[in-house]
Amino acid sequence: QVVNYAPFTLLPSAVPSALFEQAYAVQQDFNLLVDAISQNKEFLEHTLASTIKVDDFTARLFRIHLQVLEEGLAQSVFLGINRSDYMFDCGVDGTPALKQIEINTIAASFGGLTSRTAAVHGQVLKVLGKSKEASHLLPNNPSKGLALGIAKAWELYGSQSAVVMFLVEEVQRNIFDQRCVENELWNRNIRVIRKRFRDVFDKGSLDDAKRLYMDGQEVAVVYYREGYVPKNYDQQNWEARLLLERSRAVKCPDIATQLAGTKKVQQELSRPGTLERLLPGRAEAVARIRATFAGLYSLDVGEEGDKIAAMAIADPDRFVLKPQREGGGNNLYGEELRQVLEKIKDSPERTSYILMDKIKPQPAMNYLLRAYSPLQVSECISELGIFGVYVRQGKEMVMNKAAGHLLRTKAIEHADGGVAAGVAVLDTPYLV
Ligand code: ADP
Ligand code: MG
Numbered sequence: 001q002v003v004n005y006a007p008f009t010l011l012p013s014a015v016p017s018a019l020f021e022q023a024y025a026v027q028q029d030f031n032l033l034v035d036a037i038s039q040n041k042e043f044l045e046h047t048l049a050s051t052i053k054v055d056d057f058t059a060r061l062f063r064i065h066l067q068v069l070e071e072g073l074a075q076s077v078f079l080g081i082n083r084s085d086y087m088f089d090c091g092v093d094g095t096p097a098l099k100q101i102e103i104n105t106i107a108a109s110f111g112g113l114t115s116r117t118a119a120v121h122g123q124v125l126k127v128l129g130k131s132k133e134a135s136h137l138l139p140n141n142p143s144k145g146l147a148l149g150i151a152k153a154w155e156l157y158g159s160q161s162a163v164v165m166f167l168v169e170e171v172q173r174n175i176f177d178q179r180c181v182e183n184e185l186w187n188r189n190i191r192v193i194r195k196r197f198r199d200v201f202d203k204g205s206l207d208d209a210k211r212l213y214m215d216g217q218e219v220a221v222v223y224y225r226e227g228y229v230p231k232n233y234d235q236q237n238w239e240a241r242l243l244l245e246r247s248r249a250v251k252c253p254d255i256a257t258q259l260a261g262t263k264k265v266q267q268e269l270s271r272p273g274t275l276e277r278l279l280p281g282r283a284e285a286v287a288r289i290r291a292t293f294a295g296l297y298s299l300d301v302g303e304e305g306d307k308i309a310a311m312a313i314a315d316p317d318r319f320v321l322k323p324q325r326e327g328g329g330n331n332l333y334g335e336e337l338r339q340v341l342e343k344i345k346d347s348p349e350r351t352s353y354i355l356m357d358k359i360k361p362q363p364a365m366n367y368l369l370r371a372y373s374p375l376q377v378s379e380c381i382s383e384l385g386i387f388g389v390y391v392r393q394g395k396e397m398v399m400n401k402a403a404g405h406l407l408r409t410k411a412i413e414h415a416d417g418g419v420a421a422g423v424a425v426l427d428t429p430y431l432v
Helices: 017-025 027-038 041-054 056-071 117-127 131-136 142-157 175-187 197-203 235-246 255-260 263-269 274-278 283-290 303-314 334-344 348-352
Strands: 013-015 077-090 096-104 163-167 192-195 204-206 212-214 217-224 250-252 296-298 319-323 353-357 364-369 377-393 396-411 425-427 429-431
Touching: 013 017, 013 364, 013 377, 013 396, 017 027, 017 077, 017 096, 017 377, 017 396, 017 429, 027 041, 027 077, 027 255, 027 274, 027 283, 027 377, 027 396, 041 056, 041 255, 041 263, 041 348, 056 235, 056 255, 077 142, 077 250, 096 263, 117 131, 117 425, 131 429, 142 175, 142 217, 142 250, 142 377, 142 396, 163 175, 175 192, 197 204, 197 212, 197 235, 204 235, 263 274, 263 296, 263 353, 274 283, 296 303, 303 334, 303 348, 319 334, 334 348, 348 353, 364 396, 364 425
Parallel strands: 013 429, 163 192, 163 217, 217 250
Antiparallel strands: 077 096, 077 377, 204 212, 212 217, 296 353, 319 353, 364 377, 377 396, 396 425
């Protein structure tokens, strides 16, 4: 096995403090929204109806969702860990605005590693003789915040001897990020096991009360760091996923919450009136959420979708075309966007995509440090993520928090892709 350091910027990047505070201030609202969507069967059904006709992956997730509901939910404690990602859109007058890129409701990563980046950048600034600037870097510890959520869910599940199961990838590339969260749990005397879908297929079982057992050990919480892209599943893995979803264990996230994070749901949320219906009586939360939305457009079959497709083909550089995928590297831009839309504009296939306004941040210079890559100064843009954690027991929210932040920076040549995709690197915000 080969161990590399995680990629990072040499220097922290400037982030407007007003936008940073705005992103923190809206996180509890987003937690409530995701949780509300996950409990709204009609909304998910209606919103995803066109997508599941053409996107097999979303359709399979949706079938499990329906099957579990039909059988009756065994789970009564719900744990959400999400990360809402933003860029700073530079308006015509040069004023930056906070615009959401997406919200990740499953396997939102780098909360562990980024708990260490402020110390790295503090050290670099001190070496440069900038101790005063170093002291301005904010403390940030998402791994602790995420672990507190998992610990709360474990406690409410109510069995001292039950374990927390991290559901991990076949090839564990990001293990150290996960270990940061895991160690916080061990520090609280909560046992953690790491298993793959195929271990669940081989050794997982439910008892009469749908308690989940792995190899005879009761599981209180299943924390997915896997299972968000089609390549994570073969037939056995789908069966394992179904077993987990049917169980009483707290899934982070349950399958409805995973569906709440799809790009199609994000697009439907931007329709006038939708947020108000999902969060009745919470006008201020709705306004805070809506202020972060960029333009989002449906490509569903019909007149509205025809118009949108024509608009994008005429001016492709204004937009991003997104399929229902996670993990970076799937979006289409510019000429490629135009070509693909030309090809599928008269076919139902286009409904597997959504269209979004392209956010245009102001670039800044930095060095990106990556194992085995030459060091050179690059023009860069950054993406800010805020971690959200919440726990619900039955109908009652017992925890709702913002749990820290993540700043990722990439060279402007790359239109798309995160840290795991080898494009972005870890950074620390320097508030200005
Ligand atoms: P994924 O689920 O693959 O992470 P995202 O929606 O986060 O999908 O898109 C991946 C990357 O593409 C983002 O990290 C960002 O760099 C870029 N991107 C996505 N949407 C936009 C947009 N509207 N404007 C500019 N860049 C975008
Ligand atoms: Mg993303």
